Amino acid sequence: MRASLIQLSVSDTEPADERRARAAALVRAQEGADLVVLPELWPLGGFAYDAWPTGAEPLDGPTSDVMAAAARAAGVWLHAGSIVERDPDGPIYNTSLVFAPDGELVHTYRKIHRFGFDSGEAVVMGAGQEIVTAGTDFGVLGLATCYDLRFPELFRALLDAGAELLVVPAAWPARRREHWTLLSRARAVEEQAFVLACNTAGTHGGVEQAGHSIVVDPWGRVLAEAGDGEEVLTVEFDPAEVAKARADFPVLRDRLLGIPAPVQR
Numbered sequence: 546m547r548a549s550l551i552q553l554s555v556s557d558t559e560p561a562d563e564r565r566a567r568a569a570a571l572v573r574a575q576e577g578a579d580l581v582v583l584p585e586l587w588p589l590g591g592f593a594y595d596a597w598p599t600g601a602e603p604l605d606g607p608t609s610d611v612m613a614a615a616a617r618a619a620g621v622w623l624h625a626g627s628i629v630e631r632d633p634d635g636p637i638y639n640t641s642l643v644f645a646p647d648g649e650l651v652h653t654y655r656k657i658h659r660f661g662f663d664s665g666e667a668v669v670m671g672a673g674q675e676i677v678t679a680g681t682d683f684g685v686l687g688l689a690t691c692y693d694l695r696f697p698e699l700f701r702a703l704l705d706a707g708a709e710l711l712v713v714p715a716a717w718p719a720r721r722r723e724h725w726t727l728l729s730r731a732r733a734v735e736e737q738a739f740v741l742a743c744n745t746a747g748t749h750g751g752v753e754q755a756g757h758s759i760v761v762d763p764w765g766r767v768l769a770e771a772g773d774g775e776e777v778l779t780v781e782f783d784p785a786e787v788a789k790a791r792a793d794f795p796v797l798r799d800r801l802l803g804i805p806a807p808v809q810r
């Protein structure tokens with residue numbers, strides 16, 4: 546399969562609608578790929594907190610409109626990164642959107658672990674409650690977002706839900722780039738899965754982004770890694786490598802904790 550990670554540059558100066566149009570053109574240009582991935586909160590910016598109250602949008606809002614059309618035009622599965630979701634009956638959420646190649650919005654994932662400690666997302670956004678996987682033509686995607694990468698128990702839960710390709714959109718800061726790379730590889734090794742981690746480039750909200758989107762195979766090998774700036778990272782791999790790695794080195798068979806106990810006779 547072929548996957549393209551669109552490491553979009555997000556600034557404070559580009560209006561959201563212009564960035565949506567630019568991102569949609571980049572998605573359309575990936576015709577021939579099986580899966581296209583965008584970063585976290587790219588329409589408004591993951592650290593542009595001031596823009597969130599007015600820029601939040603419903604699931605059928607402007608980002609969904611342009612992304613559905615772009616997925617359909619390119620004929621690709623599209624993980625369109627995440628938006629600031631306005632829930633009419635609740636708080637705002639950091640919500641990822643997955644579109645099928647016919648443009649239908651088939652899965653959404655509300656980020657579970659909110660970043661910021663006593664500020665930003667952690668204060669103004671609601672926490673997702675559900676583990677989400679997405680069945681596709683080429684395997685089962687496990688959905689996580691940025692800070693979620695630091696919580697291995699989420700990835701174990703995704704494994705138990707059948708995930709084979711872990712897709713992680715992010716707005717990960719340059720200051721902690723080493724963690725980004727290390728954790729992406731660790732999650733791939735632990736779950737014996739592909740990790741496709743699509744970060745943001747540029748600077749917004751005063752935070753320089755790390756870039757360095759990365760694709761890691763189930764053995765922890767880096768198949769492709771982007772640089773600092775805006776870039777489309779394209780990689781080809783065989784999703785069947787997941788089952789092969791799990792059979793060749795059956796470490797997951799030796800789990801003792803957190804799985805249903807064997808029946809005592």
Ligand SMILES: O=C(O)CCC(=O)C(=O)O
Binds near residue numbers: 659693695716721
């Ligand atoms: O965990 C980190 O270092 C960065 C997380 C983050 O920026 C986010 O979740 O938006």
